[in-house]
Each structure stands twice: as structure tokens, then as C-alpha cells.
Amino acid sequence: MNLVVDAGGTNLRAKIFIQEESIKSFNAKSDEVPLAKWIETIIQSNPNIKTISISYAGQVRNGKILYSPNIKVDVHDIRQYFSTKYNLPLFIENDLTCAVLAEAKAHKSDNLSALYVGTGLGLGVVDNGKIVKGAQSISTEIGHIPYKDAPFKCGCGRENCIELFASGNGIKKWMKEYNLTCKATFTSLKENRNIKAKIILDEFEKALLYSCGNVITLFNPDILVLGGGILHKNPYLLQLIKENIDKYALNTSIKNLKIVLSNLSEAPLLGALLLKDLHI
Ligand SMILES: [Zn+2]
Numbered sequence: 412m413n414l415v416v417d418a419g420g421t422n423l424r425a426k427i428f429i430q431e432e433s434i435k436s437f438n439a440k441s442d443e444v445p446l447a448k449w450i451e452t453i454i455q456s457n458p459n460i461k462t463i464s465i466s467y468a469g470q471v472r473n474g475k476i477l478y479s480p481n482i483k484v485d486v487h488d489i490r491q492y493f494s495t496k497y498n499l500p501l502f503i504e505n506d507l508t509c510a511v512l513a514e515a516k517a518h519k520s521d522n523l524s525a526l527y528v529g530t531g532l533g534l535g536v537v538d539n540g541k542i543v544k545g546a547q548s549i550s551t552e553i554g555h556i557p558y559k560d561a562p563f564k565c566g567c568g569r570e571n572c573i574e575l576f577a578s579g580n581g582i583k584k585w586m587k588e589y590n591l592t593c594k595a596t597f598t599s600l601k602e603n604r605n606i607k608a609k610i611i612l613d614e615f616e617k618a619l620l621y622s623c624g625n626v627i628t629l630f631n632p633d634i635l636v637l638g639g640g641i642l643h644k645n646p647y648l649l650q651l652i653k654e655n656i657d658k659y660a661l662n663t664s665i666k667n668l669k670i671v672l673s674n675l676s677e678a679p680l681l682g683a684l685l686l687k688d689l690h691i
Contacts, residue, residue: 413687414453416465417680418446419506420481420530424677425453427460428684445485446476447492454497463493463501464686466509466679472548474503480566502686507551508542509682511535513675514636516685524632525673526553526623527639532574532581534622536630543630553622554578562588576618579641585611597645616651623652623670624659631664638673646672 412434417424423441426433435457439449454460470478474490486492493501511525514535521540527533532554536543543550554574555567563584565572575581583595589607593599600608627635642648649672656665675681 447486507535513682529639627660
């Protein structure tokens with residue numbers, strides 16, 4: 412039995428798998444229960460667990476949690492902790508790394524990029540069958556590329572990150588800035604007669620196109636998979652990207668490119684399940 416954990420910014424989800432079939436699920440809130448303690452309660456009541464795999468919404472490297480914006484972390488050297496205390500092998504990678512592994516498997520592609528737009532703006536890249544990671548495992552942090560000045564700060568400390576325009580968090584910050592009190596959904600913003608609501612959506616669309624164009628130009632994927640809550644709830648964005656990407660990406664890079672919406676409902680979790688068989 413393998414325990415697979417999706418440690419997201421809002422929810423902790425876990426499933427016990429026997430091969431590729433899940434037999435049990437667990438849920439908790441990320442800001443309420445410390446991660447290692449939560450995992451311990453699961454393995455203590457399920458002694459047949461042989462491995463732990465974690466998809467983590469933050470920065471991780473070599474089995475250590477380096478940065479955790481929203482998740483309560485009680486143990487940073489988490490691989491070492493479970494190895495010493497329980498003699499269990501533990502695999503942990505960033506959530507977008509896990510998601511792109513699952514997407515690449517689902518699409519049978521060795522050159523695939525996955526751009527997810529939800530609370531934040533995230534990217535995972537598989538290049539010639541290998542995950543693109545960089546020296547600190549943060550090479551595809553697309554949300555923090557400089558784009559335009561905003562009147563507020565990003566979580567990273569700067570004021571010009573593209574995530575401030577193309578993410579759920581960014582939209583909320585702009586709404587606060589403009590004193591817009593409607594619900595932070597595309598439908599509510601579209602129905603709002605205040606011109607500022609239209610500006611927020613127009614800016615979102617431009618920043619999204621800019622992000623997709625840069626991913627395609629830099630990584631030259633066969634497939635660009637779009638995922639995350641905002642893209643799933645607003646499928647018109649897929650059409651918008653397909654129709655306008657020629658203005659944002661290098662022409663030769665879009666020749667044989669497919670742009671699709673993700674159809675995996677739990678890509679980070681499914682990708683985490685793959686970690687134990689990889690050496691990345
Ligand atoms: Zn930033």
C-alpha cells in the first residue's frame with residue numbers, strides 16, 4: 412500500500428493506493444493540521460503503508476520542505492523524519508512537478524508544459540522526458556516573471572510579478588484596490604457595470620496570453636495543457652488562447668502545437684503516485 416498526499420494551499424488530501432487503485436481517502440485543512448503529524452495519524456492506523464509520496468504546494472528540494480506559504484509545516488526535513496522514525500521511504504516534489512508528470516503520462520508526451528491558473532499561476536515542464544527543475548528546483552516559477560507594476564505586493568515581495576494579473580489571488584487584490592465588492596468570479600465581474608471590472612478581466616486575459624506565449628517560446632512543447640480552477644470554470648479562455656497565441660509565441664513553435672484543457676481531476680495526486688518509480 413502506498414500513501415499519496417496532495418498538500419495544497421487550502422486542503423490536505425490523501426489516498427491510500429494499492430497499485431493504481433485508491434482504497435481510502437483522507438481530508439484536512441492545510442492551515443489547521445501540521446503536515447507531518449497528519450501523515451503520522453494516517454500511517455499509524457494503516458500499518459501496511461510501504462511508501463509515502465507527497466505533492467507539495469511550495470518549494471521543496473531533495474526531500475526537504477524549503478518554503479511553505481500556506482501549509483502548516485512541523486517538520487522540514489520530512490524525508491529524513493519518516494525514514495528515521497518509521498523506516499518508510501518518502502518522495503516529495505512541488506505540486507506542478509507532480510501535475511506535469513501526470514499530464515505527460517496521460518498524453519504520452521515527452522515534451523509537455525502544464526500551465527495551471529487557480530489561486531496562483533504555476534507551470535510544470537517536461538522536456539525530452541525530463542522534468543525541468545533548475546539548481547534550486549524553482550526554474551519554472553512563471554508567476555514571478557516581471558510583467559508590469561501593480562499598486563500592491565506579490566507574496567515574493569516584488570510588485571511587478573505576472574501572477575498579480577493572471578491569478579485568482581491577483582484578481583482579488585485588484586478588486587480590493589478598485590473597491591469592487593461583487594463575488595470574485597468571472598461571471599460576477601462580467602455582469603458588473605463598473606468599468607474597473609472589465610479592466611481587471613482584460614488585464615487577466617492579456618497576462619494569461621503573455622504567459623502562454625512565453626512558455627511556448629521558451630520550452631517548445633508538443634502539448635500545452637491548461638489546468639486549474641479558473642481555466643476549468645471559464646473554458647472561453649482556451650478559445651481565446653488558441654485564437655490569439657500567434658501574437659504572443661514564436662511562429663515556428665506553434666506549428667505542431669496542441670493546446671488543450673487538462674482532463675485530470677487530481678493531476679498533482681496522480682503525479683505524486685509516479686514519484687516512487689522515478690529518479691528526478
Ligand atoms: Zn512574485
